[in-house]
Amino acid sequence: MLQRLTHLPREARDTLFLLAVIAWVILPQVERLPLWCSAMAAVVLLWRGHIAVQGQSLPARWWLLGLLALASAATWWSYKTLLGRDAGVTLIVVLLTLKTLEMRARRDAFVIFFLGFFTMLSNFFFSQSLLTAAAMLVALLGLLTALVNAHMPVGRPPLLQAAKTAGWMALLGAPIMTVLFMLFPRIAPLWGLPGDAMSGRSGLSGQMQVGSIASLALDDSIAMRIRFDGQPPTQTDLYFRGPVLSSFDGREWRALRSSFPARYQLGADLQVQGSPVNYQVTLAANNRPWLIVLDATPTKPEIAGYTPTMGPDLQWLTDQPMSDLVRYRATSYPQFRHGPTRLAVGLQDYVDLPSGFNPRTLQLAAEMRRSPELANAQTPQLVDAVMQRLRTGGYTYTLEPGVYGTHTADEFWFDRKAGFCEHIASSFVLLMRALDVPARVVTGYQGGQVNNVDGFWTVRQSDAHAWAEVWVAGQGWVRVDPTSAVSPGRTGTVVRLLPPQNVFTQALNTVSPGFAINLRAIWEATNNRWNQWVLNYSQSKQMDLLRNLGFDAPSWEDLSYVLIALVVLASSVGALWTLWERYHQDPWLRLLHRAQTQMRKAGWTVAPQDTPRQLASTLQTHASADPRSAAAAAWLLRLEAWRYAPQAPATLAALRRECRQLPWPIRLP
Known part of the structure; x- marks a missing residue:
């Protein structure tokens, strides 16, 4: 079975990977989704995986319409509405899984990618814990990997290569996201979406x-x-x-x-x-x-x-x-x-x-x-x-x-x-x-x-x-x-009546009670830091940040100014980096490109891959009629010699000056 999976066509392999990522995105929602929704999602994903492995055709459109109608009716039966947080998340999970049954072209895959991103974010409507954030980071990298893989040329590029590219994309985007998180004006705590009025929470009652x-x-x-x-x-x-x-x-x-x-x-x-x-x-x-x-x-x-x-x-x-x-x-x-x-x-x-x-x-x-x-x-x-x-x-x-x-x-x-x-x-x-x-x-x-x-x-x-x-x-x-x-x-004292422990906790306490206590304390302290510095990064903390930057009485305008200044600074750094990269690019290639550009302006037909000797040969065909062609051809041969001859007859700086002074011949009819 494993050997068969490794030899699947690229389309089947990519489909199975995408289905696995979708299942990971939906998994944290299972305890909050109705049982019928979780069951439908599992059946549809398994069905689509079977189609990919067996190379079968996708189901007819009436199948999708029937399943969508059934899911809509079940959502209404579960929540007595199709609106609101819980009903909306249920429907988006259904739509995401059903969309995989009509994934015929790359355009359909892109729709699934972005539905997956939205479903991933919906997990934070219910929980913003550190564990949820870690799980969704894995989901983000998985969706980015699938997106990068979809843009790769035909063939069978390894998924590891797409994963590396996706990782670099996420890493390069992290500073921007950090700045936006810290400075983008907010009027409520992170993910301050009001919970549904009827969603019960554990705790004291009235x-x-x-x-x-x-x-x-x-x-x-x-x-x-x-x-x-x-x-x-x-x-x-x-x-x-x-x-x-x-x-x-x-x-x-x-x-x-x-x-x-x-x-x-x-x-x-x-x-x-x-x-x-x-x-x-x-x-x-x-x-x-x-x-x-x-x-x-x-x-x-x-x-x-x-x-x-x-x-x-x-x-x-x-x-x-x-x-x-x-x-x-x-x-x-x-x-x-x-x-x-x-x-x-x-x-x-x-x-x-x-x-x-x-x-x-x-x-x-x-x-x-x-x-x-x-x-x-x-x-x-x-x-x-x-x-x-x-x-x-x-x-x-x-x-x-x-x-x-x-x-x-x-x-x-x-x-x-x-x-x-x-x-x-x-x-x-x-x-x-x-x-x-x-x-x-x-x-x-x-x-x-x-x-x-x-x-x-x-x-x-x-x-x-x-x-x-x-x-x-x-x-x-x-x-x-x-x-x-x-x-x-x-x-x-801290004596409490403790509820019955599960098998794993009992086994861990039997082996090392102190280790279990310390492990729990470390996890809760880490989760507390997440709560303090991320979930509760509020307006007051933004203003405190501005005070640390030297603002006496910070306001929303000051926050906007700092954000704009950082955007301008980042853009300037990017522009300078581009200029530096261009300057440190191969100067010989840039000089050859300048010569090709001058010849095109003069009316010559020049291909991007033409070498200096090929360009010189083109000019030498007109050297008898126009002396300027001979001079330009001689310059191109000296340019080639600088690159490949053991001892170049001229320096690159001299060749650059000659290029600026050289009168390029106009092609004669």
């Missing part, structure tokens, strides 16, 4: 069902990276605030929708103290409008292209969902107080409980209130009593507590006694409300791990966490993490 955050613990992807300017806070202070959930309908927690008039609703009333913590966050795209910041952040985070605002629950929101990787700076104070210090009407929203749910939890609260030691207890004593129950009641922290039913708090407190952080936080808040203590659930991330390669703190989706806040008279809202009573290692 509502919480008991068990939903546990699913995030199975996601080991990176939620954000943080670089602290100085000493980072302790592990127990690393609470990154996300959505605050205060309304419970018996099954799901949601953000508060108060029924009180605005004048009775609670404000933030934030008061900070102690030393600030300055840091920079690189937040992964989540298609959500909230900024994840360290508790608590009184000042507006610095983020380009968005307008953040802080709500009364200290959560920072932006004016639009963040569908791209974003970077921002923030200043937080781990020591803070917020909320009203005295009883207020709005606190009633935080003690409301839905009727008909968790009757045993309500009974437990009543029994606690009737006990002598808690009959007149204040909120701190009630919190301590509940936390003590969590410590000593046999409760466990687990990712697999089983499926909870209707009365989630009852099941946690009395039946299962096992749960993830949201099981514990939700049950704690419901019990506190049953004790007539205002309480609410806060979601976000807790902890993280420093990458020793680049010094960035990495916070993963598996670090998603839920904790509680209770209202204490004279203090306002106070953070209480009931999970720390069940599993102190969850918030005090």
Whole structure:
């Protein structure tokens, strides 16, 4: 089989190479394309490869029209539209593969090349990771190789020769692309194409069902990276605030929708103290409008292209969902107080409980209130009593507590006694409300791990966490993490509940656990550099570059001037290079070319390949009628002698002067 492939005609060989490149371009899209689209693409490419190997004729046009109609109907069925990012990418993949079935001439191949370039770029609509960029660089070189190969003359030039030419083309174009990337004005981060509104992203949600955050613990992807300017806070202070959930309908927690008039609703009333913590966050795209910041952040985070605002629950929101990787700076104070210090009407929203749910939890609260030691207890004593129950009641922290039913708090407190952080936080808040203590659930991330390669703190989706806040008279809202009573290692160290590992990871950890950890740290640090310097090369960095070039107050006009100046400079360098190359070209050939030009102007018929002796012979036929012909012929023979005689009768400089002074004879009729 291999021998047969090596002896295929050039057309079949080139077709198979192009099909392999197309398959590589489409491969990263497979997990996002509908199953039918991936299957159709694979079948069409295999079909076209079979046609090339067997030398069969291409299918009739009605086949293509039928497949296109079928693909269009399937796209509509999958997305209920033919427009938008997902539907558009699906159609372009279908068109690219179907076009290979009508590749009869070089013109058809060129259409496929440029469809391939567009499909290659569409990969960046979904992911701009370093791995995706590396895969698309290989695809780019493959398409360039196929394009160069299509321009080569007939015969069987090796693909390696075309690949070398394509590599040099890409290498020569790299400086131009780098300059355009750094200086071309931009109004958003790279590939700032808004994601489709319905495309879900992994991460925190605006509502919480008991068990939903546990699913995030199975996601080991990176939620954000943080670089602290100085000493980072302790592990127990690393609470990154996300959505605050205060309304419970018996099954799901949601953000508060108060029924009180605005004048009775609670404000933030934030008061900070102690030393600030300055840091920079690189937040992964989540298609959500909230900024994840360290508790608590009184000042507006610095983020380009968005307008953040802080709500009364200290959560920072932006004016639009963040569908791209974003970077921002923030200043937080781990020591803070917020909320009203005295009883207020709005606190009633935080003690409301839905009727008909968790009757045993309500009974437990009543029994606690009737006990002598808690009959007149204040909120701190009630919190301590509940936390003590969590410590000593046999409760466990687990990712697999089983499926909870209707009365989630009852099941946690009395039946299962096992749960993830949201099981514990939700049950704690419901019990506190049953004790007539205002309480609410806060979601976000807790902890993280420093990458020793680049010094960035990495916070993963598996670090998603839920904790509680209770209202204490004279203090306002106070953070209480009931999970720390069940599993102190969850918030005090970097201990996490890890999802099951795959076979490769288990084998690598068995051989060398340290090597696996170091390899992962190096990869994540490299990917972080890609995110910092490429994906987040924003307007501010462009302006910083101009400041480094000496501009005091850079603007878009200055950026345009620098770009134009570099274009002019590059053009001038190219022109000078051309002149230098012409000057250092073989001076004898240039002098012969000048003689040929003069003879053509004089009316002589001269071929480009004529030698000086042939030109002299042509002139000598008219030497008897025109003495100038004899002089010109003698000059041409001296030119030939300078090149080939052991001892030239004249120098090249002298021959050049004679050429300028020589009266070239006009051809007589």
